[in-house]
Amino acid sequence: MNPRAWVTLAKGVVLESVRRKDLWVVAILGFLIMASAGALGFFGMSGLEAFAKDLAGTVLGGFGTIVAIIISTRLMPDEIRQRTLYPLIARPISRFDLLMGKYLGAVAVTTIAFLILTALVGVSLAMFKVGYEPVMLQYVLVRLMGLSIVCAVGIALSLVMTPNAASTMGFVLAFGSGLIVRALVMAYETSPGPMQPVFRVVNALVPQYGLFDLSGRAANQGWGPAPAWVVGTLILYAVGYSGAMLALGWAKFRRQAV
Amino acid sequence: MNSPAIAVHDLVVHYRNRHGQPIEAVSELSFTVQAGEIVGFLGPNGAGKSSTLKALMGFVEPARGHAEVMGLPAGSIAARKRIGYLPEVAMYYPFLTPRETLRLYGELQGLRGRSLRQEADELLDMVGLGPAAGKQNRHLSKGMLQRVGIAQSLLGSPSVLILDEVTSGLDPVGRRELRDLLRARQRAGTTLFFSSHELAEVEMLCDRILLIDRGKLVEERQIDELKDELRQYAFTFSGQVSMVGLTDQLRSLPGGLTQAYFDDKESLLTGLERVHEASAMLVDVVAQEGSLEDYFVNAIGRAA
Numbered sequence: 001m002n003p004r005a006w007v008t009l010a011k012g013v014v015l016e017s018v019r020r021k022d023l024w025v026v027a028i029l030g031f032l033i034m035a036s037a038g039a040l041g042f043f044g045m046s047g048l049e050a051f052a053k054d055l056a057g058t059v060l061g062g063f064g065t066i067v068a069i070i071i072s073t074r075l076m077p078d079e080i081r082q083r084t085l086y087p088l089i090a091r092p093i094s095r096f097d098l099l100m101g102k103y104l105g106a107v108a109v110t111t112i113a114f115l116i117l118t119a120l121v122g123v124s125l126a127m128f129k130v131g132y133e134p135v136m137l138q139y140v141l142v143r144l145m146g147l148s149i150v151c152a153v154g155i156a157l158s159l160v161m162t163p164n165a166a167s168t169m170g171f172v173l174a175f176g177s178g179l180i181v182r183a184l185v186m187a188y189e190t191s192p193g194p195m196q197p198v199f200r201v202v203n204a205l206v207p208q209y210g211l212f213d214l215s216g217r218a219a220n221q222g223w224g225p226a227p228a229w230v231v232g233t234l235i236l237y238a239v240g241y242s243g244a245m246l247a248l249g250w251a252k253f254r255r256q257a258v
Numbered sequence: 259m260n261s262p263a264i265a266v267h268d269l270v271v272h273y274r275n276r277h278g279q280p281i282e283a284v285s286e287l288s289f290t291v292q293a294g295e296i297v298g299f300l301g302p303n304g305a306g307k308s309s310t311l312k313a314l315m316g317f318v319e320p321a322r323g324h325a326e327v328m329g330l331p332a333g334s335i336a337a338r339k340r341i342g343y344l345p346e347v348a349m350y351y352p353f354l355t356p357r358e359t360l361r362l363y364g365e366l367q368g369l370r371g372r373s374l375r376q377e378a379d380e381l382l383d384m385v386g387l388g389p390a391a392g393k394q395n396r397h398l399s400k401g402m403l404q405r406v407g408i409a410q411s412l413l414g415s416p417s418v419l420i421l422d423e424v425t426s427g428l429d430p431v432g433r434r435e436l437r438d439l440l441r442a443r444q445r446a447g448t449t450l451f452f453s454s455h456e457l458a459e460v461e462m463l464c465d466r467i468l469l470i471d472r473g474k475l476v477e478e479r480q481i482d483e484l485k486d487e488l489r490q491y492a493f494t495f496s497g498q499v500s501m502v503g504l505t506d507q508l509r510s511l512p513g514g515l516t517q518a519y520f521d522d523k524e525s526l527l528t529g530l531e532r533v534h535e536a537s538a539m540l541v542d543v544v545a546q547e548g549s550l551e552d553y554f555v556n557a558i559g560r561a562a
Contacts, residue, residue, distance in 0.1 A: 257319070
């Protein structure tokens with residue numbers, strides 16, 4: 001393991017992303033959200049703070065997820081397609097280091113994009129006279145943990161299937177995981193006993209992105225921040241699931257002929 | 259005795275086709291490259307050159323056999339620390355500048371701080387990219403990208419340079435500069451192993467060539483020996499002189515002149531003696547360098 005190489009590779013991903021103006025697109029998106037919010041504010045939406053916060057949380061989560069999937073599913077395939085991979089793997093670093101560096105780069109770009117969006121959505125919320133509360137900071141941090149899983153899943157998928165299939169699968173998992181989990185729970189409850197462990201296992205394999213959405217808690221005053229043990233459990237889940245996904249990707253990539 | 263810089267033993271590299279069947283790209287290939295040598299790796303398209311180089315770098319795993327670089331298992335991190343590699347197609351991050359590209363690779367090579375910045379700038383100057391060091395790679399020509407590639411391969415002063423199609427995209431001036439650069443590296447003790455289709459470059463640069471076809475070693479020659487072997491001698495004379503037993507390559511020229519061609523120097527000298535003994539008039543004597551291209555085509559043809 002070579003953590004210095006991880007940082008170097010991650011810096012490279014961020015620099016490329018900034019130069020490619022990926023983050024400009026995010027900023028423009030944020031300004032559009034802000035302008036829309038401003039227009040709604042002009043027509044008057046007083047008393048709808050909870051709705052505005054809920055909407056803001058959904059928008060942030062949605063766009064953050066889109067950015068995470070697009071960035072993470074293209075990193076490794078681009079390296080192979082553009083043949084920029086060769087000078088990298090010719091260096092004295094392992095393929096695990098390469099994967100970790102790319103993963104951290106994807107997480108860094110997603111985090112920057114998410115924070116830009118959060119800042120601009122925050123300005124939009126201010127138009128509705130909604131102030132910042134500690135639960136909003138917790139919402140952002142927990143959401144970023146969830147996005148780190150999205151990045152790990154994206155990178156793993158991009159190593160086991162084509163880039164287009166990986167991004168499609170990434171979107172299906174990210175936006176459909178709630179539905180999938182509900183369907184699995186229903187199937188578990190209605191299925192005969194011997195089948196239930198199967199649904200349990202499948203449910204454990206599906207990424208539980210819904211756990212990282214605290215927008216309801218952020219929107220409803222009085223609920224307050226989630227307890228520390230919940231956040232701790234979420235951190236453990238994020239680290240464990242991301243680690244498992246990266247291990248899956250590495251298992252495919254470590255001996256792959258390039 | 260020191261271990262060779264590169265040692266390849268019975269190397270077999272397979273790829274799988276779309277149906278999952280193995281296709282042999284390299285077939286029981288064995289050779290060595292001694293430290294400080296410049297060895298050219300030649301062969302027609304699809305001969306297995308790039309696959310061999312990739313196996314040396316650990317980009318593909320051999321199905322059988324093994325390879326070592328500086329006594330270390332090929333592809334290992336320890337071996338890669340001592341290798342500078344230039345890929346066949348030079349592609350570098352389009353939105354980074356050559357300077358940033360070299361610093362990124364340098365950091366991955368384990369270099370840091372001011373010494374890395376200095377080395378990167380020196381290498382960029384050395385390959386003639388100093389003025390373009392701040393331009394993004396996507397704005398550089400193919401030849402300039404190749405220079406970025408050459409510069410990155412020299413980062414950290416590697417003991418062994420493995421260069422795939424090294425002269426690709428370079429103009430004649432660039433090729434000459436590259437030759438000078440690589441020779442300087444050799445004088446400093448670096449071993450060079452490179453593939454190329456540019457036979458003239460190979461001839462000017464190499465100590466030895468390895469010729470492969472269909473994954474197998476066809477010939478292994480010292481370049482000086484080969485050049486001697488390929489060199490042809492000829493002289494032109496007037497009058498009647500028998501060249502029986504020396505050459506049958508005689509050409510009649512206008513004015514009663516005859517031109518005789520010889521494959522080796524000894525035959526030429528004997529022929530000259532016969533001209534002298536017959537009191538014939540000698541018009542000229544020439545030595546013609548043989549064509550490496552003809553040798554290449556013939557050797558591949560013989561192996562087929």
